[in-house]
Amino acid sequence: MSDNCVFCRIALRELPTELVHESPNTVAFRDLRPQAPVHVLVIPKPHHPDVATLAAADPALAGEVLSTAAAVAEAEGLRADGFRLIFNTGRYAGQEVFHVHAHVVGGAPLGPMLSS
Template identity: 65%
Template sequence: MTDCLFCRIVAGEIPATVVYETPATLAFRDISPKAPVHVLVIPKQHHADVAALGAADPALAGEVLASVAAVAEKEGLLEGGFRVVFNTGSAVGQTVFHAHAHVLGGRTYGDL
């Protein structure tokens, strides 16, 4: 998709600070972080949101979660804990309609 921001990042058209990559996933720092560690993990293949990703390709959804775990380890978040957020739909804050996980850590979070 040529108009998708994250697809353009995957294609190398838009720069990003990559922290982890596999053949199927890409993880990069959020440009507007909400925590000391705020990394986005995306499938390189376009899916509008996590529900679409899970329905279309459960194995790829699993690869995204494996990449989330690898990012958390690489960023030193395993011992202190981290939060993973998938926003699905504009009503809950999704602004880029390409499935992505927010890996957040480095501070204390309250209950949801």
């Protein structure tokens, strides 16, 4: 855990959030600035700065993050029409919090993945 990481503090329940799902190693909660009708963040409880670092350090935990994201999509009713799972890695990708997190986004047509 990182003392100054907001997602570590959420995982420890030091900061309030709307939890959607929790497992022994992951937490899912609603994004404070949703970009779609459903926008949930899925994080591992241990601190890893990005998905590439997580995959190299703990592939099993990376798989748990994906399993949690799938469970969230199912629970939120997104499986039938589809959803987007996004990992932003690094500042050029728009990563703002440097604790790996997956965005589960859906509930409406999402449009193109990248803007022109």
